[in-house]
Amino acid sequence: MNQINKTLMTTMIAGSIALIGGCSTDIGEYKTTAGNFQLETYFNGPVVAWGMIQDYTNKVNRRFCVELEGQWQQVNNQSNGQLNEWFYFDDGEVSQRIWNLTKTQNNQYSGTANDVVGVASGQTSGFAFQWQYNLSLDIDGSSYEFFLDDWMYQLDEYRVFNRTSMRKFGVEVAEITLFFDKQQPLRSCNKEVI
Structure with a gap:
């Protein structure tokens, strides 16, 4: 095996190990952590979040602020909620997403939204919540x-930290980071600064 092939093989093995090590954590690993994260408690009423989007090179290419308003009700031993999100991006874009959420059983949740393909699903465990879904985005006139x-x-009780991996064909193309805060007096998005 020549030096080029050895280098290529070493790179592929190292990349495979990195991919294995980078796999998603199992939500069950947080079962014994302090806290009992319940969406219907935290996302009930107004919440504000600040976030950024980083591309695959870790460059921050968008910043945004989100104003959220959640309402929950109990129907037939099932919690149903609606979470309205208004996004204000640093480039002037404003968008809205309305989640229709259901807590099913064993701290499991499902949800739909206008730009979500199919049904989102998630589960809480200890202080953590994992939420997975397919999102449809319009980019330069194509979906x-x-x-x-x-x-x-x-x-x-006031603050939640969020990290999201955005993938296409199994490859991470962006990472989204958000910080939620609902401590009173509640701050709002300063649309002129973003």
């Missing part, structure tokens, strides 16, 4: 579908 693996971690 593209991405898989989102969304992880939320409740830091305390």
Whole structure:
């Protein structure tokens, strides 16, 4: 085996190990952590979040603020909620997503939204929540579908940290980071600064 092939083989093995090590954590690993993250408790009423989108090179290419309003009700021993999200991006874009959410059993949730393909599904365990769905995005007049693996971690009763991996064909193309805060007095998005 010549030096070029050895180098190529070493790179492929190292890349495979990195991919294996980078696989998503099992939500069950957080079962014994302190906290009991419940969407219907945290996302009930107004919440504000700030976030950024990084591309595959880790360059931040968008920043945004989100104003959220959630409402939940109990119907036939099942919690149903609606979560309205208004996104304000640094390039002036404003968009809205309305989630229709259902808590089924054993801390499992499902949801639909106008730009979500099919049904989103997720589960809480300890202080963590994993949420997975396919998102349809319009880019330059064409529609593209991405898989989102969304992880939320409740830091305390007011704050939640969120990291999302956005993938296409199994390859991460972007990472989204958000910080939610619902401590009163509630701040709002400063649309002129973003």
